[in-house]
Amino acid sequence: MTRNRPVEKVSAEDAAFVRGLVIFEDDKVIVFDKPSGLAVQGGGGVERSLDGLLAAFARSNGKRPRLVHRLDRGTSGVVITARTQPAAAFLSEEFAARRTEKIYLALVRGVLPPADSGILKTPLVKVEEGGRPRMIASKPDRKGSQAATTHWQILARNGDAALVEARPETGRMHQIRAHLSMARMPILGDWLYGTGAQSAPRLMLHARRLSIRHPDGDEMHFEAPIPKDFAALAAELGLQSGL
Template sequence: MRNRPLPPISNEDRAFAESLVLYEDSDIIVFDKPSGLAVQGGGGVTKSLDDLLVAFAKSNGKKPRLVHRLDRGTSGVLIVARTRPAAAFLSEEFSARRAMKTYLALVQGTLPEAGEGVFDQPLVKVEEGGRPRMLAARPGRKGSQQAVTGWRILSRSGGYALMEMKPETGRMHQIRAHLMSARCPILGDHLYGTGRTSADRLMLHAQSLEIGVPGGGRRQFTAPVPSEFLALAGELDLDVSVQP
């Protein structure tokens, strides 16, 4: 079967896609996805990272494959596979929970008294106004899924905090829903918090990903903290230099 022709990509979009690359080899490409760029199309999305992957297509017309997702508002590390075998390998890393993800979040609310802990709270997907979201659920509720997120407070200032989040499971909106349930939602979260009244973007950053790679061994990939994240943290007197 011949490959379906790929859509054209402008020189501007090609340059933009290439500017996001943190690392690449014959098996993988690692991107620093900016907040606001959707990973996939649909729902009124006019341009997604998946669309931009055309810039890295092989001469046979095959483009890289997505193997995991970040929410549109989340910035940071995202890995894609250049080949089908690499995609299968990386998908198994995620499904077997061997991929270790670390996020940074700016939050506001009733902060935990402890400095670190684990949110072990099942989540269930619901539809509200035609938009899916995740809510904390009682154990055993029909449709609920196990969701576990390790957390650590890196810096506090009044009712604000910089938190390190380490999800052990990969549920939709897991970190966002857990923090809302803990009564300290992420700044700028339009679905689980106060949206643009608290920040111009979702203040959640996928800082690092440690994962086995098709070429052998494990690698850690890190995305720098975005300038707007740093600026807001500074305004809130939160010390972003205290990082993992």
């Protein structure tokens, strides 16, 4: 017989913090508005992560919500978690089968295309540079190459700056960041694919909306409000009309 796990300890401060991030919850899912800078998972020297903070929602038998997808540490916005194993399996399959719709907003600067919308389909492959993984363009037949598709639309532009809506069809690591950089319009604050702190104090990428079927079968839509620092920089760049 499997014994129940002990409930992990979360400080009152951390419990209040993570509960303050909740957008929606019921008996099967909890949806969060993750702030930029909070890692989704622990490891690699990460002291506080959303996964670790999920212990604040643990039941008396030690069972706690589970992650079913990821956002980069610098990315803000919608993250959905599952309260039960069946819900986790259901949501994971929705993501794997690409039956979800994810909409991101990004502040970019570079050589903007004349068109206001398009599709980026450059295949990506993960490489290690300086001990850190990153995605680079690859030929489709290269070992480890992954097909990647990102739909993009410029919502507002001013000179060489723009507010871009990105809708990834696939879910590759760093996909939006890599694709927009390859398109010569890197995301502001992106230290890996752009100019980092020279352009913004953090990665200006926000997971605005997630549409996904609930484990009960209903189609649901979750939105995270525009962060204040994101809106402030958009206004400074003359892009607020697109928000």
